[in-house]
Amino acid sequence: MENNTSEGKEGVKEIVTIKKTHLAFLTNLPLQTKPLETCAILIGKKNKNHYNVLDVLPMDNEDKSEIRFTINEEKLFAVYKETESNKLAVVGLFHTHPSMPIPSKTDINYMEINPIPWIIHSTTIQKTKCFIHDGNEGVKEIDLIVKD
Structure with a gap:
């Protein structure tokens, strides 16, 4: 996994940390949902520009599509509500791409509305990258730190 340096709004490097077991779970999800795009919500804690993933929640792809x-919305709202009641936060979104692990134009539009880290995994080249929309500069790649 590559780590890319990025500066947040306060000049602090933005990072996402995720356990190796959680990332392995996420990157293996497409085996169960083939050929559809896979998606999951990342639950955890946010401290300034550090997003710490503590749990992953696979979600159904309502589009039943290979490319989107x-x-x-009701399920997403329920997750946000339950997460907040447990003093946690939605700290990211995971989904797969059948091509390169970079945000599509559709992703970018939704990232602007929901400016949390988006982890994108390519099912073709088995590479995972993380991005965020910062509101000013647009979408940028941020560090994804995998820990034991």
Whole structure:
């Protein structure tokens, strides 16, 4: 996994940390949902520009598509509500691409509305990258730190 340096709004490097077991779970999800795009919500804690993933919640792809995904709005709202009641936060979104692990134009539009880290995994080249929309500069790649 490559780590890329990025500066947040306060000049602090933005990073996402995720356990090796969680990332392995996420990158193996497409085996169960083939050929559809896979998606999941990342639950955890945010401290300034550090997003710490503590749990992953696979979600159904409402589009039933190989090239796009949609998470049911009611289910997404329920996850946000339950997460907040447990003093946690939605700290990211995971989904797969059948091509390169970079945000599509559709992703970028949704990233602007939901400016949390988006982890994108390529099912073709088995590479994973992380991005965020910062509101000013647009989408940028941020560090994805995998820990034991």
